[in-house]
Amino acid sequence: MKEYLKRRLKKKIIVFVLSNLLWVLGMAVVIVVMSSMFMAFQSSEESVSSGVVSGNKNLAPEVLAHKSTVEKYASEKGISSEVPFLLAIMMVESGGKGLDPMQSSESAGLDPNGISGPELSIKQGVAHYYQTLQNAKKAGMADDKKAIVQGYNYGSYYPLWLQQNAKRHSVDVAEMYSRDYMAPIQRANGFPSAGTKYNYVNAVSQKDGRTYLYRDSGNFFYAELCFQYIAEGSEGTDATGDLQAGMDGFVVPLKNYTISSPFGYRILNGAPDLHRGLDMAANEGEPIYASKAGTVTISTTHKSWGNYIVIQHEGGAVTLYAHQSRLVATVGRQVKQGELIGYVGNTGDSFGAHLHLEMCKNSSLSSDMLIDPQPILFGKN
Ligand SMILES: [Zn+2]
CATH class of the missing domain: 2.70.70.10 (Glucose Permease (Domain IIA))
Incomplete structure (x- = not known):
């Protein structure tokens, strides 16, 4: 999706949700009912989960140049362990380039390009991620990193939607969110072609087999795109030699407690x-x-x-x-x-x-x- 359209979409959704909360809640009830009916037909398809794209791609030097700033704001929010996910998001959003590397101006309620520089972009991007993480905790899925990362694209409401629909994140479920939840809202909000398919061809979509997205309705591959940059086992730093030693060769397993x-x-x-x-x-x-x-x-x-x-x-x-x-x-x-x-x-x-x-x-x-x-x-x- 074109960056401008995506920003516009995200902003529209936030403004829309805030100004039409009751209507959205009513709509959510209808969608829950509809999607549970829908799921009865789809249950066999649902059980076939999509392959996880392995994380072997490197972050660009432009992203790594912002790492210490990301670490600073993640630490302020008490989410230092989330830095690898924030860097992966930046990689997908901008490759680390430009004045708004986290593409976060819309979540600050500003116009696209309303962010005056990378530091503010990162601060706001971390805050947006933090809000999604808080919602994921409320929804009992703080461990579902893909749901949280996907929420950076879909809005911080996404984990709560997952909970209300008794779902965990997967590409299948994310597609349902785009098609059955986001697209109707977008159509009602003045995007008549929202929800129509358009071609979306890259390594991730080709590996999955679905080489399309729904117009004006987010990117249901977003978490998969980001996780290309999250290598298994490299999510955090080991602490060898850095932990308080006990007896019999054991060490204290936490640093702060x-x-x-x-x-x-x-x-x-x-x-x-x-x-x-x-x-x-x-x-x-x-x-x-x-x-x-x-x-x-x-x-x-x-x-x-x-x-x-x-x-x-x-x-x-x-x-x-x-x-x-x-x-x-x-x-x-x-x-x-x-x-x-x-x-x-x-x-x-x-x-x-x-x-x-x-x-x-x-x-x-x-x-x-x-x-x-x-x-x-x-x-x-
Ligand atoms: Zn205990």
Whole structure:
């Protein structure tokens, strides 16, 4: 899509949503009903997810030149771990060129080209991303990075739309958003040809097989375009040698934390209850590092542990990292000590972002085999 049209589209949508909120909400109900009817017919197609385009492309030097500015504003918002995604977005938006490298003037409520320079563009672009991330957290999908990145193109409302329609982001679902949600709004807003297909041919669309987009209705390949620049395993920086050393070769798996609840028996609802691990409160998104080298044996979601990872260490002991906002390390991965494995979150049985760390003598994770992590990490008092 031409940059001008895209800016105009994004601005139009924001103005439209703000000024017609009730109408939009009513429309959303209709669309939910319609799309659930539609989904009944489409369910077999829906289960075939599109291939993920692997991230092996390099960021342009013009983007890397803005990296420290992106890091500055991401840090101000407490989202330093999002820098790789912000740089990928910049790469797709502008290649790092021009006065508005994040193409963020419209989300500031300014005219296209109303951004006076790269720094303001980046500041506003980070704020727009942050708002989408907040909505993703509200929608319980802070770990769905593609949904958040797609929201940079679709508007920060996108994760909430996903939640209301009981969906996770995929190219199929994003296409539905363009065609069934955005296009009708655009048509009602004075773009009569919104929603008609036009040719869109590049490496990403060709690999997918759909070489089209819907006019005036966003780019449903946007997250895929950006993720070309997110290499697997390079989402964050490892912390080898940079973490507080404990005993038996373990290190403290967080850099910034406060111990909030010890291991051991506590009284819960009048009865003794074993707290199986050590709770370390930290900001949502704080990186979690492997306490010791080993093999990732579990990386999944559990009702009470939330998103969690188990690492099997040499000699038999395992460590477990619960309530993560997002898992990075996958099953079978050989991790080094200090390698980034995921991010602190508030998933599962959790009240406030924290890492619940368990240590067990063996892989059984049975309660009589658990060890108190505190003396191992911090020594006996
Ligand atoms: Zn805990």
